Amino acid sequence: MNMLSFLGETPTAALKNAQAECGEEAIVISTKKISDAKDGSKDMYEVIVALEDEDKEIKHTKKITSPSVSNNSTKDKSFQAKVYDFKxxxxxxxxxxxxxxxxxxxxxxxxxxxxxxxxxxxxxxxxxxxxxxxxxxxxxxxxxxxxxxxxxxxxxxxxxxxxxxxxxxxIPIKQEIPLRKHQRKIVMMVGPTGVGKTTTIAKLAARYAYKLGQNYKVGIVTLDSFRVGAIEQLQAYTNIMRLPLEVVKKPEDLVEALLRLKDCNYIFIDTAGSSQYDVDKIEMINEYQEKVHELPIEKVLVLPANVKHSDLVDIYTNYSRLNIDYLTFTKLDETRSFGNLISFAHKTKKSITYFSIGQNVPDDLIVSDSSFLIDCFMNNSCVRR
Structure with a gap:
């Protein structure tokens, strides 16, 4: 945008000078008096106009004079428009x-x-x-x-x-360290209804049984006999992967189920989900733990990424009675906000083990990695690898 300045003895005269050179498309920006009449001279006004067409060539060489001004050598100068590019x-x-x-x-x-x-x-x-x-x-x-x-x-x-x-x-991260040949690990997944515990277990079972190249023996135990279709869902996964599945309906049966899976390197225990405010159902999981208290069981709290920070705090507060060891976050593909995951994990001082980024088994699983979560944070989106 070009800004042009025109002078005249009156505002009308200055405007006519502007229109004569710039045409009717000139936009008047301001009109002001710049000098008073004295010593025989007249008033002088300035009109500033703008031209939107930057490519239009303006040749502004017109003199503005008066009889009185012509007698004064210092004021008998040509006034030229000052062109400014303020854009x-x-x-x-x-x-x-x-x-x-x-x-x-x-x-x-x-x-x-x-x-x-x-x-x-x-x-x-x-x-x-x-x-x-x-x-x-x-x-x-x-x-x-x-x-x-x-x-x-x-x-x-x-x-x-x-x-x-x-x-x-x-960001607290737990690195994945595969077991040595004769080691054994029992992992219990806990958390509210619908957070994806069963699907996450299927992904982990497939990962350790087939994707690490170690030929690990993997077994699955389900304590979830309450939810309709829960057992059938796990049965479908284990049939496809040819893995053993134990269904436990009473706390005292858990010992025998684990004994039947004694040759497995990894045993994943699926638990019944419940509202974080249903303390009685959460305590039922403790009853199962007490029956096998002599066995080291890693408790992983499964949390959805698409809930607000206060909900995460409520879930953790009530499930912490189970002595939670680690966190796993699911549904990262269903949110655009990841700061609550970072700040929550930092405040609880519980390390993150895995991220679930979709429903596909076993592909939509990410081993805990701070760089992955930071990329999601920076892009406001789950960054698939």
Whole structure:
């Protein structure tokens, strides 16, 4: 956009000069008086117009004079339009204003009095979009503002990499370490109804039985005789994979079922799901554990990624009576927010074992990896590998 300045002894005269050179498409931006009549001279007005057609050539050489002005050598000069290209500068100013608006911290408490630097605005917005815990966001931002070298703050990639490093340090991850030949491991999957415990067990069973190249013997035990179709679902999986399945309906039968699977390297126990608020059903799982208390059983809490942070806290609080060892997150393909997973795992100090990213058995399973979760966080989407 071109900005042109025209002068005249009256506003009308200045406007006529502008229209004579620029045509009717000129847009009047401002009209102002720039000098008063004195010493025989007359008033002088300036009209600034804008032309949207940047490619149009303007040759503005017209003189604006008066009889009195011609007698004064200092004022007998040609007034030429000053051409300004403000487009780039205006866009920069608009962008800066938007960045400032985005950087305003909107705290829920007076404790959070932090102002986000422009260099961190995009990253701060990511934390907000991912429903990251606000207290942790504040802490991370404050430390980063203080610790990140000034030379790196101007480089968006360096800022991005620094935040990735911070997130990597706070995500607790349990590395997958396959068993040696004569080792044995019993894993009990617990969690609310519908979070995907059974499907996750089928994925894990297929992984250890066929995908690691170790020829592990895998067995499955189900304690879920309440849900309609639960046993049939597992039976279908075990028939396809040719794996043994034990159905246990009473706590005292669990010992015998595990004895029948004594040759298995991995035994996965599926439990009945229930509401996190149904404490009685959660306690029933403890009754099964008490019958085999002499055996080391790894308890993994299966949590859905598509619920808010407060729901995760409620689930963990009530299921923690089972002495939870690790976490597995499912339904990552059903959400766009991953900050709640990171902040929740960090606050509970429970390491993540696996991520389930769909219903396909055995493919939609990701071994715990902080880089995977951070990529999901940065992209607001489950990044399939």
């Amino acid at each position: 780039e500068e205006i866009l920069k100013m608009q962008d800066a204003i938007m960045q400032v608006q985005k950087s305003l911290w909107n705290p829920k408490s007076q404790l959070y009095d932090l102002t986000i630097p422009l260099e961190f605005v995009d990253m701060y917005n990511l934390f907000e979009q991912n429903e990251f815990d606000q207290e942790m966001t504040y802490t991370i931002m404050k430390k980063t503002i203080k610790q990140l070298p000034i030379a790196l703050k101007a480089n968006p990639k360096k800022v991005n990499d620094f935040f990735k490093l911070v997130l990597r340090r706070i």
